[in-house]
Amino acid sequence: MNYFNMLLKQGHKILIFGKKGQLGTSFKIGFNSHKNFLQLGKDDVDFLNLKSIPPIINEFKPTLIFNVSAYTNVNLAENNIDDAYKINGNALTVIAKTALKNKSTLIHFSTDYIFDGFKLGKYRETDLPNPLNIYGKSKLFGEKNILKSECNFFIFRISWLMSEFGTNFLKTIMNKIYEGEDLFVINDQIGSPISSELVTQIVVEILAKDKIKNPKEIFHLSTKGKISWFDIAIHTAKIMSASKNVNIKSISSNYYDSKVKRPQNSIFDHTKVEQILGRKLPFWKDDITPVIKKILLKTNN
Numbered sequence: 260m261n262y263f264n265m266l267l268k269q270g271h272k273i274l275i276f277g278k279k280g281q282l283g284t285s286f287k288i289g290f291n292s293h294k295n296f297l298q299l300g301k302d303d304v305d306f307l308n309l310k311s312i313p314p315i316i317n318e319f320k321p322t323l324i325f326n327v328s329a330y331t332n333v334n335l336a337e338n339n340i341d342d343a344y345k346i347n348g349n350a351l352t353v354i355a356k357t358a359l360k361n362k363s364t365l366i367h368f369s370t371d372y373i374f375d376g377f378k379l380g381k382y383r384e385t386d387l388p389n390p391l392n393i394y395g396k397s398k399l400f401g402e403k404n405i406l407k408s409e410c411n412f413f414i415f416r417i418s419w420l421m422s423e424f425g426t427n428f429l430k431t432i433m434n435k436i437y438e439g440e441d442l443f444v445i446n447d448q449i450g451s452p453i454s455s456e457l458v459t460q461i462v463v464e465i466l467a468k469d470k471i472k473n474p475k476e477i478f479h480l481s482t483k484g485k486i487s488w489f490d491i492a493i494h495t496a497k498i499m500s501a502s503k504n505v506n507i508k509s510i511s512s513n514y515y516d517s518k519v520k521r522p523q524n525s526i527f528d529h530t531k532v533e534q535i536l537g538r539k540l541p542f543w544k545d546d547i548t549p550v551i552k553k554i555l556l557k558t559n560n
């Protein structure tokens with residue numbers, strides 16, 4: 260079933276903020292070009308200029324607004340606090356208020372970084388946020404602004420997003436493996452990576468099935484399994500048949516040269532999404548291995 264087409268056939272008008280990033284590119288591929296689909300990047304609407312946001316929504320009058328735009332550089336956010344808060348926070352007040360006025364439903368993406376990672380078990384949607392860094396704080400500010408606005412919304416919190424597009428851990432590791440560099444990879448931050456393709460497919464399926472009567476919901480979305488960045492690096496080298504040529508060493512985050520604190524536990528309880536889908540989410544390897552293979556194919560061509 261192609262749920263992207265189904266949404267359009269249901270008569271939805273779809274506006275997406277964010278074009279060239281990981282999720283933006285996956286949504287673009289999914290929706291293809293259609294007269295009821297409009298996708299805008301930061302060259303079209305810059306969230307640092309908040310006034311530029313409402314006219315687009317008021318004019319296009321979408322039924323669904325997807326926001327995949329964000330200030331995503333966790334390290335740089337520490338020094339660019341105003342920009343991070345404006346793009347991840349204030350822009351959401353403006354989008355949500357304009358969505359309410361136009362009766363549009365807002366689909367927004369948030370992060371595991373709103374949690375401190377100290378919980379011993381999996382993070383549920385109802386757990387109390389406590390971000391450790393500016394990126395996490397600014398993303399939580401965005402969530403709160405949406406909730407305050409009273410517009411209809413779905414917030415999908417995702418973690419460890421990977422794809423063949425844009426910048427992500429997988430691509431960085433693969434480049435280093437190609438270059439034959441010794442790798443030192445963190446072993447004490449735990450998560451469940453998910454591909455941007457799977458995120459967009461599941462989000463669109465949930466919307467197309469239209470089972471949620473009160474669209475003011477937060478969801479945790481990830482794959483199954485608990486692994487560290489080190490485990491992903493080892494798996495990636497294996498798929499690249501490079502295990503023998505590369506030296507991958509596991510290190511504790513205490514030895515990693517970063518001033519930014521990151522959560523050590525990013526594992527989500529995604530029961531709520533599974534209940535709506537009526538099936539289990541895949542194991543991380545089944546989702547991520549094809550992404551590694553796609554990157555390999557692109558690199559070899």
Ligand SMILES: NC(=O)c1ccc[n+]([C@@H]2O[C@H](COP(=O)([O-])OP(=O)(O)OC[C@H]3O[C@@H](n4cnc5c(N)ncnc54)[C@H](OP(=O)(O)O)[C@@H]3O)[C@@H](O)[C@H]2O)c1
Pocket residue numbers: 276277278279280281282283299300301302304305306307326327328329330331346368369370371398416417418419420421425426427
């Ligand atoms: N990456 C992860 O591991 C991860 C984990 C958890 C949650 N998330 C969340 O998932 C969402 C998508 O992440 P991603 O990895 O796909 O992002 P990404 O690849 O870093 O892309 C960032 C997007 O933000 C847009 N953008 C940046 N500055 C902007 C500005 N001033 N005005 C308007 N748009 C601006 C970019 O626009 P252009 O299209 O013009 O380039 C791009 O589409 C974000 O909300 C992020 O917080 C990501």
